[in-house]
Amino acid sequence: MPTPTKGPRLGGGPAHERLMLANLAAALITHKSIKTTETKAKRLRPVAERLITFAKQGDLHARRRVMRTIGDKSVVHELFTEIAPLVAEREGGYTRITKLGFRKGDNASMVQIELVLEPVTPKVKSAKATAAKAAVAEPAAEVVEEPVEAPEAEAVEADAAPAEAEVVAEADAEEAK
Structure with a gap:
């Protein structure tokens, strides 16, 4: 018997959950930022980051793997041509979740999940750390x-x-x- 996915099912069965996450991922790629509940955003983050990782590969097989999740060719084209070059230098962490407060009707925790498209700035290594590594490497x-x-x-x-x-x-x- 397959082990069920941990965490909430988002109001339906596994097929409904896959379709809902695919639609959320397509909306995130199209609009670059969406407002949703915290639970849905936390479940969306790994899906969206995996799709962006495939888009960074850029080959036909990766495009077909993304098409398995997102059925809209225009969204996949936008992911591969516009978003993938912007995050090419980034090694991960393509999404950002910001808490917004609580929804008025049912008090659900609302967040904004957005793509991190700013250029990455590499960390500057200190001279002490570099010298220490060199001393350890060649004793x-x-x-x-x-x-x-x-x-x-x-x-x-x-x-x-x-x-x-x-x-x-x-x-x-x-x-x-």
Whole structure:
């Protein structure tokens, strides 16, 4: 026996729920923002984000998978041509839910669910964190410092070359062990 979906059924059976979520997703894609109950918005969020993820892939198979959920070709075309390029850099979190208060008639919690279409700004990594990662990544690597050469002393260069070769040879011998 299949395990039922967790959470409320939104006033009907599973087929009715799928159709209702598909219609809500189509309205969200068309209008970019819709006002609905909190329960419906929370159930809509994973459906809409999955459809947008498929749209970011952009191939024929992804388009057909979106068409399985949303039957309207114009909505699917809008999703693939207008929305997918706007969220191409975003790695997730394509929707935003904002609470609006309670409905007057039945006191249901109302929210506004909207697509997040603003350009994403990458987080700036601090210099300390980058240096710490580099230090952790290469603890066994030995730093071989080359001697600083004086521009007027060419005789010192001739003596330094064999010394450098010896240091490099010793480092290679230690790595081989």
